[in-house]
Amino acid sequence: MGTLxxxxxxxxxxxxxxxxxELITGGxxxxxxxxxxxxxxxxxxxxxxxxxxxxxxxxLAAMMFGMIGYLIYKGIGIWGVNNPVGWGYAIVNFVFxxxxxxxxxxxxxxxxxxxxxxxxxxxxFAEAMTIFxxxxxxxxxxxxxxxxxxxxxxxxxxxxxxxWPNFRSPLLWDVFAVGTYATVSLLFWYTGMVPDLxxxxxxxxxxxxxxAYGFFALGWRGSNRxxxxxxxAYLILAGLATPLVxxxxxxxxxxxxxxxxxxxxxxxxxxxxxxxxxxxxxAMVMTCLIPAREWYGLKNIxxxxxxxxxxxxxxxxxxxxxxxxxxxxxxxxxxxNPAEQFAFINRAFGPYAWAYWIMxxxxxxxxxxxxxxxxxxxxxxxxxxxxxxNIGMWFERFxxxxxxxxxxFLPAAWGYYRPxxxxxxxxxxxxxxxxxxxxxxxxxxxxxxxxxxxxVMPQKHWEDKVSRPVGDYHGTNPGNR
Numbered sequence: 001m002g003t004l005x006x007x008x009x010x011x012x013x014x015x016x017x018x019x020x021x022e023l024i025t026g027g028x029x030x031x032x033x034x035x036x037x038x039x040x041x042x043x044x045x046x047x048x049x050x051x052x053x054x055x056x057x058x059x060l061a062a063m064m065f066g067m068i069g070y071l072i073y074k075g076i077g078i079w080g081v082n083n084p085v086g087w088g089y090a091i092v093n094f095v096f097x098x099x100x101x102x103x104x105x106x107x108x109x110x111x112x113x114x115x116x117x118x119x120x121x122x123x124x125f126a127e128a129m130t131i132f133x134x135x136x137x138x139x140x141x142x143x144x145x146x147x148x149x150x151x152x153x154x155x156x157x158x159x160x161x162x163x164w165p166n167f168r169s170p171l172l173w174d175v176f177a178v179g180t181y182a183t184v185s186l187l188f189w190y191t192g193m194v195p196d197l198x199x200x201x202x203x204x205x206x207x208x209x210x211x212a213y214g215f216f217a218l219g220w221r222g223s224n225r226x227x228x229x230x231x232x233a234y235l236i237l238a239g240l241a242t243p244l245v246x247x248x249x250x251x252x253x254x255x256x257x258x259x260x261x262x263x264x265x266x267x268x269x270x271x272x273x274x275x276x277x278x279x280x281x282x283a284m285v286m287t288c289l290i291p292a293r294e295w296y297g298l299k300n301i302x303x304x305x306x307x308x309x310x311x312x313x314x315x316x317x318x319x320x321x322x323x324x325x326x327x328x329x330x331x332x333x334x335x336x337n338p339a340e341q342f343a344f345i346n347r348a349f350g351p352y353a354w355a356y357w358i359m360x361x362x363x364x365x366x367x368x369x370x371x372x373x374x375x376x377x378x379x380x381x382x383x384x385x386x387x388x389x390n391i392g393m394w395f396e397r398f399x400x401x402x403x404x405x406x407x408x409f410l411p412a413a414w415g416y417y418r419p420x421x422x423x424x425x426x427x428x429x430x431x432x433x434x435x436x437x438x439x440x441x442x443x444x445x446x447x448x449x450x451x452x453x454x455x456v457m458p459q460k461h462w463e464d465k466v467s468r469p470v471g472d473y474h475g476t477n478p479g480n481r
Contacts, residue, residue, distance in 0.1 A: 012305045013377050023118055023456050026300030030454055033301070037196075037448045038203055040296050046443055049295070057435040064429020067422055068143055076146050078422045085405045085417035090144030091255075092397045093427050096280070097137035097434075098178060098252055099273070099393060102245055103281025104130025105185050108192070109241035112234075118309055120452040121302050124196075125292070126285045127189040128445070132437040133284070134182045136430045141174060170254040177251035181244045188237040194220050194230065195451040249277045256400065263343035263404035266331065272324040279317035279363070280393035282310050283386040288438055290383045292447065301448055304377050311376040314389065318367030321396075325364065339409055347403045351416060355395050356403070362392025 012022040028036070046054075071078060081088040104126035111119040142151050154175050156165050165172050198220035201213035220226055253269035286307065293302045332344045347356045366388045375381045407414045441447065 011377065012303050013308050013373070021118075021305065023121065023303070023305065024301060024453065025303055028300060028457070030457070033453060033457070034199060034203075034450055036297075036301070037446050037450050038200060040442070041200060041444060041446060042203065042205075047295075050439060050443065054436065054439045057432045057439060060429050060432020061436050062429075062432075064139075064426055064433060067426040067429060068139070071143060071422065071426075072148050076144070078420060080417060080419045080423050082415055082417065084408060084413050084415050085402055087144075087401050087405060088417060089419055089423040089427055090140045092394070092401050093430060094137050094140035094144075095252055095273075095397045095401075096394050097133050097140070097430065098249060099277035099280045099397075100284045100390075101130040101133035101137065101181070101185070101281065102249060102274075102277035103285050104128070104133075105181075105188070105241045105245050106278055106281065107285070108188060109238040110245065112238045113242060117456045118306055120449055120456050121306050122285065122289060122310070123452065124189075124192065124449040125289055125447050126281075127185065127192065128441045128447070129285060129288060129438065130185050130281075131182070131189055132434050132441075133281075134178065134185065135437065136434050138178065138182070139430065139433075141171070141178075170251070170258050173251045173254060177244075177248045181248040184237065184241050184244055188234075188241050190216075191230070191233055191237055192449060192452070193445065194218055195222070196446045196449065198222065199450060200446065245278075246274055249273045261404045261408055262337070262339040263347070263400070265340075266328065268324060268327055268331070272321070275317050275320040275324065276363075276393060276396060279314060279321055279367075280390060282314050282317070283389035283393070286310055286314075286382055286386040287390060290379050290386075292442060294379070296442075296447075298448065301453065304379075307379060307382055308373075308376045311370045311382055314386070315367050315370040318363060318370075318389070322364035325360065343404055343407070346407050347399060350403065350407065352399060352403045352406070355399050359392050359395040359399055362388040363396060366392070 012025050015021060024033070079088055079090070104123075107119050107126040108123045112123075141154075142148060145151055145154075153163060154165060154172065165175075194217060197213050198217040201210055201217050204210040204213055250270035250273065253273035256264040257266060257269040259265060289302060290307070293299055329344050332340045347353075366385050369375045369381070369385060375385075402417050406417055
């Protein structure tokens with residue numbers, strides 16, 4: 001590591017059409033890259049800050065499970081749901097967390113199929129985040145049914161009562177969509193990690209580590225046959241995961257769109273939800289990745305170019321979300337349906353106007369700052385704006401869910417929804433569970449896909465005897481000697 005160039009602050013965001021984009025800076029070669037990434041996992045004892053963060057987040061997660069236990073004991077009367085707002089925080093949180101889980105599969109699968117090399121530094125982290133977000137999302141449909149002990153009724157299982165799910169219910173579609181998405185995402189994440197787990201196994205200095213990493217490395221030896229099978233499996237899983245990115249949140253949007261409630265019964269929801277999910281997912285990736293890159297010294301692997309590229313995607317999807325907000329108002333006016341028109345006027349100027357304008361400020365206005373390169377290349381500014389985006393996207397789900405139910409067709413049935421302390425603590429606790437899993441992942445698994453990053457380094461081309469220097473390598477190509 002002592003031979004590395006000290007170029008931590010290098011700005012690799014400039015693009016020269018005559019030269020390939022520098023994706024890895026700092027003078028890393030294959031060995032030093034492996035040392036850097038594996039060193040985080042192999043370090044004896046975790047930093048004190050990691051223990052403090054883990055203790056705090058695990059406490060929040062324990063609080064959430066305590067709230068769920070009390071919910072099962074007392075019933076959903078402890079929540080703020082009422083008549084007419086029968087869908088409260090549980091559905092809001094479910095849609096929010098499912099959306100967070102979109103960026104990982106998008107970065108991994110779709111960008112892999114499109115041969116976007118910049119994904120290699122961030123895809124492992126984003127894939128892991130997808131799994132953890134879907135775990136958080138899966139909790140809420142399970143507990144919002146009220147009688148958790150019969151939640152297995154959601155699945156088409158043969159049973160002595162001859163019960164069978166209602167396949168026409170969009171809520172059942174969620175079970176299959178999210179279940180399939182979680183399964184494929186988990187397989188995709190694990191398959192991509194096998195070569196790196198084998199590296200950790202080979203470097204392990206204790207028997208426990210050697211057995212643990214060896215078990216999950218599936219006997220990987222790096223032979224031509226292993227690489228051939230690995231790349232085929234990875235490609236197939238990427239092909240399976242790609243349509244799921246588009247389908248899973250489209251199906252979630254059908255929970256709303258197939259109803260007759262004003263503000264929900266709209267055909268724009270599937271593309272609108274998918275764009276919003278990618279928007280919030282990328283924002284959460286940046287929220288987690290920027291501190292991790294700083295704390296673990298990964299600035300030369302997750303470079304400013306990677307952050308700037310993600311900022312551009314957030315800008316594009318944020319603009320799509322803003323366009324969708326405007327389209328909803330236009331269609332409500334153009335459709336001429338008084339109930340629909342009232343629903344949207346009520347959103348902007350009714351009792352939940354505060355939530356609506358928080359949503360607009362965070363989702364539409366704040367990402368527009370990414371038009372300025374100085375902000376796109378500032379990690380601190382990126383982190384702050386991405387946190388605003390996450391806040392805005394949660395409020396978007398809140399606005400959609402609550403405002404339409406609280407004031408529907410009959411004024412006599414209107415009501416105001418207020419979350420209880422149990423709603424809030426369960427929601428906060430879900431963040432504790434998410435970040436607990438993220439911290440454990442950072443400590444025990446390689447957060448950078450070493451095998452994939454090496455394919456975009458200039459040294460990879462030496463064996464191909466490429467005569468022209470590539471990447472950030474500008475010396476003599478040893479392959480041509």
